[in-house]
Amino acid sequence: MKLKYNLIAVALLGIAxxxxxxxxxxxxxxxLSENDFYKTADxxxxxxxxxxxxxxxxxxxxxxxxxxEIPSDNTRNQLSGSVTTQNEFDKFYIDTQNSxxxxxxxxAYKVINxxxxxxxxxxxxxxxxxxxxxxxxxxxFIRALMYFNLVRVYGDVPLVLKEISITESYDILREPKDNVxxxxxxxxxxxxxxxxxxxxxxxxxxxxxxAAKALLGEVYMTIHKYPEAEAILAEVINSGQYALLxxxxxxxxxxxxxxxFSPVNHNSKEGIFEIQYLxxxxxxxxxxxxxxxxxxxxxxxxxxxxxxxxxxxxxxIYNAYEEGDLRRDYSMSLGYHDxxxxxxxxESRYVSKYRDVPYQGGDASNNYPVIRYGxxxxxxxxxxxxxGKTVEACKYLNMTRRRGFGYQTTETSPVDLQTTDxxxxxxxxxxxxxxxxxxxxxxxFDLVRxxxxxxxxxxxxxxxxxxxxxxxxPQKQIDVNPKLTQNDYRIEPR
Numbered sequence: 001m002k003l004k005y006n007l008i009a010v011a012l013l014g015i016a017x018x019x020x021x022x023x024x025x026x027x028x029x030x031x032l033s034e035n036d037f038y039k040t041a042d043x044x045x046x047x048x049x050x051x052x053x054x055x056x057x058x059x060x061x062x063x064x065x066x067x068x069e070i071p072s073d074n075t076r077n078q079l080s081g082s083v084t085t086q087n088e089f090d091k092f093y094i095d096t097q098n099s100x101x102x103x104x105x106x107x108a109y110k111v112i113n114x115x116x117x118x119x120x121x122x123x124x125x126x127x128x129x130x131x132x133x134x135x136x137x138x139x140x141f142i143r144a145l146m147y148f149n150l151v152r153v154y155g156d157v158p159l160v161l162k163e164i165s166i167t168e169s170y171d172i173l174r175e176p177k178d179n180v181x182x183x184x185x186x187x188x189x190x191x192x193x194x195x196x197x198x199x200x201x202x203x204x205x206x207x208x209x210x211a212a213k214a215l216l217g218e219v220y221m222t223i224h225k226y227p228e229a230e231a232i233l234a235e236v237i238n239s240g241q242y243a244l245l246x247x248x249x250x251x252x253x254x255x256x257x258x259x260x261f262s263p264v265n266h267n268s269k270e271g272i273f274e275i276q277y278l279x280x281x282x283x284x285x286x287x288x289x290x291x292x293x294x295x296x297x298x299x300x301x302x303x304x305x306x307x308x309x310x311x312x313x314x315x316x317i318y319n320a321y322e323e324g325d326l327r328r329d330y331s332m333s334l335g336y337h338d339x340x341x342x343x344x345x346x347e348s349r350y351v352s353k354y355r356d357v358p359y360q361g362g363d364a365s366n367n368y369p370v371i372r373y374g375x376x377x378x379x380x381x382x383x384x385x386x387x388g389k390t391v392e393a394c395k396y397l398n399m400t401r402r403r404g405f406g407y408q409t410t411e412t413s414p415v416d417l418q419t420t421d422x423x424x425x426x427x428x429x430x431x432x433x434x435x436x437x438x439x440x441x442x443x444x445f446d447l448v449r450x451x452x453x454x455x456x457x458x459x460x461x462x463x464x465x466x467x468x469x470x471x472x473x474p475q476k477q478i479d480v481n482p483k484l485t486q487n488d489y490r491i492e493p494r
Contacts, residue, residue: 041127059107068441096475115139141207144187188216211273226386252406254326263356263365275368285363288354305361463492
């Protein structure tokens with residue numbers, strides 16, 4: 001695919017130009033001066049592809065599960081000696097020196113700076129006007145995505161919308177999250193209006209009109225603007241651009257659901273925006289298969305490379321699946337048969353949703369589903385319910401539920417659910433989102449946005465409070481800019 005190979009070229013070049021500051025944790029400049037770059041259409045193609053490529057990184061989506069699954073009731077971390085960086089998320093005692101919060105902040109602002117650089121400089125270049133417009137909108141989509149993740153993790157964050165100098169950076173303080181959301185919405189509205197509905201297969205993976213609308217719908221759901229969410233998500237659904245992948249008709253099976261995650265079925269009708277990965281020794285592969293395989297499992301679970309034993313499913317999520325829900329045994333496993341010990345069963349839970357044979361360790365072709373159509377369907381159902389349309393909402397919830405139990409999405413099935421009770425439906429869609437989107441990094445943010453995180457997690461024995469719904473600001477950022485304020489993150493007595 002053209003976009004993937006362009007990303008490889010950018011990665012090999014190692015270009016990371018910027019006039020920004022330590023505040024944004026910029027990479028050193030290479031021997032190729034930024035004044036010699038950003039001159040031609042090809043330069044800007046490389047720059048935009050570089051912004052996409054940055055999303056692959058371990059500190060952006062490669063380890064996003066640490067923010068989105070580990071704090072929830074879905075998974076826990078692998079403890080390794082004195083290394084507690086992930087355990088701090090699981091048990092809600094995140095330190096300001098935690099390397100995960102430090103690295104995510106730094107890398108997210110690097111991505112934002114790449115988009116700002118393109119936006120500030122591209123108008124002065126001799127290139128096709130339509131391409132200029134498209135690249136600007138792609139950058140606004142990526143910038144909005146990064147700010148959406150930042151504001152959900154840290155709350156108020158610095159809002160940087162242009163290239164800045166080191167001196168300027170010290171005057172940039174945290175912006176109220178409402179203002180950050182306003183900018184996210186503005187960027188996504190522009191992108192939704194002007195981006196193409198689709199690309200040729202050679203450019204699969206770029207942001208589209210549908211991706212911008214779907215992400216905007218998720219933003220509206222997060223800030224409880226349900227009428228706006230219903231309207232924009234309806235546009236995605238009614239576009240005809242996307243569809244749930246169907247199971248094979250006949251005997252109960254889960255072929256459609258499995259196909260979403262197949263490494264040979266990237267960017268399908270269900271994939272609205274995916275982070276692109278490609279194995280082959282180019283540095284563009286994904287690490288999920290190796291990272292989630294049980295520690296010390298050898299080649300029994302993943303055939304090539306080491307095993308991380310990370311993102312371990314809790315029995316709570318296993319038990320959350322109803323009898324007959326075929327998604328469970330595809331998404332997670334309770335253990336494996338050890339061929340080194342005559343097939344002896346080893347009990348060791350692991351996420352099995354991202355299946356591929358890596359080219360080498362951490363080098364597989366599993367894409368990362370930032371937002372897919374199944375998510376849109378369930379957000380739309382939730383928005384309908386919040387807007388007093390509970391009966392209609394059941395229709396959409398049942399679409400993903402039917403597929404999960406092996407039926408066609410549009411056929412009446414024995415597992416269909418019906419209710420006219422708004423509060424009851426809220427719990428139904430929370431449950432359906434949990435099992436449909438398991439290990440796709442939605443559970444914690446779902447609990448937070450619905451106001452259920454503290455209640456649900458405390459009911460399961462976790463010690464947390466309302467201050468633990470966002471992370472501390474990395475201490476390194478406050479050391480660099482003492483004007484930045486710290487979050488009130490209080491640790492519950494153990």
